[in-house]
Amino acid sequence: MDKQSLAKTTKDILNKYNIKLNKNLGQNYLIDRNKRDQIIDFGNITKEDIVLEIGPGIGTLTCELASKAKKVIAIEQDPTIFDILKERLENENITNVELINDDALNVDFPEFNKIISNLPYQISSPITFKFLEYDFDTAILMYQKEFANRMKGKVGTKDYSRLSAMLYFKCEVELLTNVSAESFIPKPKVDSTVIKLSPKIPEFKGELSNLAISEINEDDFRLYSKFTKALFQHKNKKARNALIDSRHEVSSLDKKEFKNKLNSITSTKINDLLSERVLKISPENILFLSKQLDPILN
Structure with a gap:
């Protein structure tokens, strides 16, 4: 029932504004309330936290994040979706979200200490490298499952990559939970994985x-x-x-x-x-x- 209610909310908003989601732009919206709540719980958010969200869409994570955090900074590139989210936040009287209508790869991030995002998959690699340029306490991020595995790639394996080598000195990478393709609309071709990035000081050998x-x-x-x-x-x-x-x-x-x-x-x-x-x-x-x-x- 929970899953249906979030699915219905999502579909109602999309129908209201006659929005057709584009899978090629990574517009796959989470409709599983349990997974949505689990992702937010992983962030251990308090009223001291300023949370950065990339690709908020119609606010599936944003509205819940705002109820727990001091502030949410949400960066949405699609101007139509941006306007829908802006109106939704106004309708629900949510005032602690700073909405930015821009390309997250090109904008300087305002000050934040946590990142929680269902990332647009086509920018997974460059946005992750960009995160490494900033200081943060923790990041809870959803990626395609194969990409998440590459983040933890061990030396000598097929998953060892520039990505895993770059993360090695910067963050502990923890795979938290898998998310079925059935949990999204439109349904992607692959499953997803939620990961946690925790900045670290490396030990040298x-x-x-x-x-x-x-x-x-x-x-x-x-x-x-x-x-x-x-x-x-x-x-x-x-x-x-x-x-x-x-x-x-x-x-x-x-x-x-x-x-x-x-x-x-x-x-x-x-x-x-x-x-x-x-x-x-x-x-x-x-x-x-x-x-x-x-x-x-x-």
Whole structure:
């Protein structure tokens, strides 16, 4: 019955405004009240919290979040949906939601401390990388199941990716619950997973523990980010070839100069890593490589 009531509310609003949802834009609306409430409960929201929501749609999460939080910042790109949500908030006398009609990838986020969102799936990757640029206490986010698995990808597995390497130093990633495709309208082709991101200070092992690094500062992470992007564009290649093919990400040298610089390296440790397939290089060793190679290549 609960599921039906949220489904009916959603359908009534869509019918009232003659809205046809576009699956290609990631407009899949949650209609399972139990899952909606579970997602919000995972956030442990108090009246001290300012919650960021990306892609609020018609307010399925927004209205409930607003009842628990100090404030909700909701960023909706679709101007028609934005107007519907604005009217709904006014009708329900909800006054602690700051609505922003813009592309979440292009706007600077106002101050917040928690993120709770059923994300538009087509921006899952870039919006997650953008979250990593901000300080927050916790994030409860819904992704396609396959994407969520890649967030926890282990070194050497098919799920190991730029995404998992980037998250490795920044956040603990916890898979909380799966959400069936039946829980949405229109029904997507795949199931979803709710994850929790908790920022962390990384512990360093192996080679890096000898470099007297206690944590990655912003410059280190920017450097690491550049090399990670370059390497994972060719994750099945050896690191040396991956870097040569994506050299524009990490250096302004032309191909010949770049190769000459790499070939001039005498360190056994660095050469061993450059001969390894990207898929098998740990985040610690990618950071090690980035810190060692950047002065050589620039």
